[in-house]
Amino acid sequence: MKSRLLNAWASVRNGPLRGGESVISLESTGVPRSVDIDGPFEAGPHDYVMRVTLNGIGLTMAEDEILVADGLLRRFFVFRGASPDTVLLEIHSEFETGASVSVAEGMPCVIRIALPRDPLFSLMSGRRIAVDPGHGGKDRGVRGPVNLLEKDCNLEVARELAAIMASCGTVALLTREDDSYLEPGARLKEVARSSPEMAVEIHMAGEKDPLGRSYHIRAKPGCPLSRALAASISEALKENMGTAFGPIEELPGETYPGFPVVRVEPLCLTYFADEANFRAPLYRRRIAQGIMNGIVRYVRSVVEGVRPPHK
Numbered sequence: 001m002k003s004r005l006l007n008a009w010a011s012v013r014n015g016p017l018r019g020g021e022s023v024i025s026l027e028s029t030g031v032p033r034s035v036d037i038d039g040p041f042e043a044g045p046h047d048y049v050m051r052v053t054l055n056g057i058g059l060t061m062a063e064d065e066i067l068v069a070d071g072l073l074r075r076f077f078v079f080r081g082a083s084p085d086t087v088l089l090e091i092h093s094e095f096e097t098g099a100s101v102s103v104a105e106g107m108p109c110v111i112r113i114a115l116p117r118d119p120l121f122s123l124m125s126g127r128r129i130a131v132d133p134g135h136g137g138k139d140r141g142v143r144g145p146v147n148l149l150e151k152d153c154n155l156e157v158a159r160e161l162a163a164i165m166a167s168c169g170t171v172a173l174l175t176r177e178d179d180s181y182l183e184p185g186a187r188l189k190e191v192a193r194s195s196p197e198m199a200v201e202i203h204m205a206g207e208k209d210p211l212g213r214s215y216h217i218r219a220k221p222g223c224p225l226s227r228a229l230a231a232s233i234s235e236a237l238k239e240n241m242g243t244a245f246g247p248i249e250e251l252p253g254e255t256y257p258g259f260p261v262v263r264v265e266p267l268c269l270t271y272f273a274d275e276a277n278f279r280a281p282l283y284r285r286r287i288a289q290g291i292m293n294g295i296v297r298y299v300r301s302v303v304e305g306v307r308p309p310h311k
């Protein structure tokens, strides 16, 4: 019987390499005759492509595009090959990185294509980034229709973001790690002593009209770096979640520390579907990962002065 590819998904595996690996797992009914890897080739800004050919395997699952956006792996496509017993994979990654293949025989057989996350780790490790989950304590922020509170949602996203940062060796400096109340204007004072290179404030949007939806991203006034960071986060969240941010707005005119500051409102908590979605852990993780992807691209393009490569 000819072997068939049944299913494909991606995950992040910790160790043994620094930063772990992004792994594409392919379930099949048998072992491929051979697996050939072509690339990586530069396809666009922060976009490298590898083409993988699985020989001796037919495609049972539908041809598909799978969005991953885990900071290294952007997305991959599964196609039928030129002959009925080949399958093609087109893998898009943020960094130029190789891949290794391993096959675990069994029923089903699992073919794993592993991309080392070391380039991401090298770029981000040791950096200090402030994360400010908005509100806290008696200051509850916006309230959702089924009573989720903004202060709690902000903290959850901040915790996810801190965990993602830790996996890249980045030090997340949180302004609060529990339901503490912080005086307005004093929020970033404490973390500023640790000299972070930027701060990201997490908030949720709210509308008076329960069917209204709005998403906001705001930058420190008069700071081009804050605007660049905001633009990068906005673009990454759009890619990850489909979030439609308006133009970058300005943060209210308080006194801000010297480093770039961005406030992001990736969810409209008063909108019933957004509140419902937020209860899913995977959804919260995707929001945090989108913010992180924006930070990483900002660091690459602006802080490191790496011009996005061109074709």
Ligand SMILES: [Zn+2]
Pocket: 134, 135, 141, 142, 150, 203, 204
């Ligand atoms: Zn808020």
